[in-house]
Amino acid sequence: MLDTIPPIALAAIAVLIGFGGLVWSADRFVAGSAAIAKSFGVAPLVIGLTIVSFGTSAPEVMVSISASLKDAGDLAIGNALGSNIANIGLVLGATLLIAAIPVQKHIFRHELPVLLLVTIISGALLYGGVLSPWEGWLLLALLPVLMLYLVRAKQKELSPAEIDQEQEDIPEMSRPRAILWFAIGLIALMISSEILVWGAKTTAEYFSVSPLIIGLTVIAVGTSLPELAASVMSALKGHHDIALGNIIGSNIFNLLAVMAVPGIISPPIMEAAVFNRDYMTMLGITLIITAAIAIVLLRKNSKGTTQLGKGTGFVLLGCYVAYYAYLFYTN
Template sequence: MSEVWLAGGAVLAGFVGLVWSADRFVAGSAAFAHNFGVAKLTIGLTIVSLGTSAPEIAVAISAALEAAGDMAIGNAIGSNIANIGLVLAVTALIAPLPIQRHLLTQEMPILLVVTLIAGIMLYDAKLGRWEGIVLLAVLFPLMYYLVKVKQRGLSDTEQMEESEDIPEMTNVAAVLWFAAGLVLLIISSNVLVWGAETLALSFGVSTLVIGLTVVAVGTSLPELAASAISALKGHHDIALGNIIGSNIFNLLAVMAMPGIIAPAAMEAAVFFRDFAAMALITLLLALAIAGALWLAGRSQLGRARLGRSVGAALLIGYISYYIVLFNP
């Protein structure tokens, strides 16, 4: 029992360390890039956006190195499910979320295509090295495309919103925070993976399930806290875009890591249960966005929004997935 408590403490400490170190790592990286003349909008759409997936990426690398690649894949899939069914749902329950049309014409189609690619690769319950490389390779031209599209399409006010979190600091301070954040990110992810593996062994569940639940929810907590606080303050216009962007990064960067580092076979349930649930809730979000835009256009009552009824439906879907997961 003492080992279980130690493992639980390691998971908690790992989460806290991941959240703090990811924030410092991103702040140092963004400030250093800004000091060398990189546009704030570009930094916001690349480094800062990638930073929301930094905890998942760190955990994926650590898990793959520990031969627990199924935990890493479970973390990527579970985080996407939690981002929509928990983070987005709770945020919409707090306050209706405004919808920009570009979500339906740009970000959402990309997420659906990336989800389809991930599904094709997971269909045989294997993720090989070349499949991981392909996923990661797709990320870079996609980031370039999104930056170019956003630079053309966003107004000056929206560009300021996208880049308002870029910190100002000297090069020395930026490098120090970058290094400190990276070191603690590595340490925290190793501590978390050890604790999660120990808990899985102690309770007789697979590391895949631990990745889909404990690790996935834990690494999604920063998004939940940030989105909920923003909604309470009324600054929630870009919440949907952040969630969609994070889910794209999770599939292309996080899920690629175990494939590249330590390819391994997985349970068939990864595709038929977990990926299917992720694809379904992603499709439901796309339909909700399209429906809200269509209704707003017909009624001409103003901006389209995702209301509390959508938030409640997504949360019910998320809870239903957990019921299926623990009652096969």
Template structure:
């Protein structure tokens, strides 16, 4: 069997491993926290929120160590594009998503802020060590602020998160198994992706923006679609926004910390600009929809199918530009 087919098999195996192991890792960690008496709200804002970005984080570390920093940055930017233009869009097409006020007053301003910060750092097509440290160093203060703020102003849909009960021994087993397979799966995926990129003469950046980014967003896509079909889509929007925040802070920071990293100018002009544009459009659409619908719907807005279709069309247009 030729190496290229082995590489494609490694990509598929890596995706499957990432999806399965990320779930086991989060379940084990969340159960541990629950057994220690930590509230569901705090678990949701820390372990679960970071857990949804676990595949991207581990892939970013693996790629950066192997000298594929472009793939890591592409993974972060591409995952954010896929989360909004693919995951959120398809979920909204299946069922309109509730827009709660805290999304507009807390999560969206934070997402816009970290997006602007990322743009400042990427504008010169360089990601310096100190810039990576600033991004990563923002995670803990941000989570701390969110926990304090959520305790003061709790949202009912965030208190409904269901965390499986399990003994510490079982929780520890799944935590270790999940973490181990996350690392192995990421190594397998990165090797397969870089091998395919080399074979076809495609840059590792483009592979990170497409194959790897969509693949690491598959857990969010599967979970969101299944939840929407079952009618449990009340926190889907918040999860996507939170995942995008941590992708910028925890995923994109890695190649900088292990860097410095020099990139093609297209990273800022094409890829970052596209991510920033779709993020800004989402923020504006959420604000308009909330203002129009919330007064008639007990203070809850609706992200409907029209916006979902526009987001999906925007994502498809980006791919057209990428491969033009």
């Protein structure tokens, strides 16, 4: 029966199934991981700042591994850069249209400087057009170091109310059940990523589009769905202040882990547009949100408010739409 279905239709079905599987399995994987850590006595705040916060990047990691094993490292690179652009332009932009997001000083002191540092390092590595194994290992080695720094910094900065919000995301379950959901989530993540990458590669070949473009667009938006869902739901529930921190944390993880994978497994040779167009767009939109946060904090003295609002949301969404328009116009 499958022989009668056109290849492009099968690819589209595979992409949809892959996306759905990634979203479902990532949620179970993160819940199981967090519950296991809690059962072994790991501090809830540490779990919230690491496993739960970075857990929404699990789909990107699995897609990156699967793509790299299939010699589609450019798709993985596109996924990392495209997801970061989507996280700020689409996810944060859309969330700001729903509700204003308060900005805490610790984000400007700690998370944003780390994100800017990682972004600059990533740009230096991408500039040459090849991500070598040692460069991939360098990115991966920076992950635990910077995570430890952020955990220690935020332990000193967070208020009791913010600590309670971090702990709300940690599920209550027995250790055997947590291990079961961890295993189910991990296996489902692996299967879903395989299905998604196959569908994406088939779609790219059918339309004679490079895997890089598919990674920057279809895959990037799809793997950013967990961030979009988490941020929008947080805004609707009134937990506006955790959305910004989660997006920044996810972007740090994407550059240090997701982008490191193809360099380690199958070093890709990238076209110049990866740096000149895609990386520079990511850098630009990161600088825009940094400037917006700095302006909001500086205006607090006169206005008494430290919130990002709809104006910033429209700017971010506008940049995102402009990037997509340029991407498709030039390809």
